[in-house]
Amino acid sequence: MMDMDGFRINNETVFAVCIVKSNDLYKDFLCKLNPTNSVFQAELASIGFAAGWALEHNQLVGEADHYARSPKNSTSRNLQSKIRRYGLKI
Secondary structure, three states, X not given: OEEEEEEEEOOEEEEEEEXXXXXXXEEEEEEEEOOOOOHHHHHHHHHHHHHHHHXXXXXXXXXXXXXXXXXXXXXXXXHHHHHHHOOOOO
C-alpha cells in the first residue's frame, strides 16, 4: 500500500511517496520540484511516481486501497521528519 502527497512549503513544491508493507514503512521518497510547479502538479507527480514504482516491483495499487487502508499518522510523521532532514521548514 502507498501513501502519496504533494504540497508547498516555504515556496518549495514537493511530493512524497511512502511504501508501506505489513503496516510498517518499507520505503519513502521525497522529491523537490521546480518552485513554479503547482501543488496539483506535485499531486500528479506523486501518483505517477507511485505507479512507476509499483510497475517496477510488480505490485498492484488501487486508489480505493490507498484511501481505505493508509496509516496516515505514521506516514505523516515520517514525511515531516524527512522534510526537516532535507532542510525544508513546515
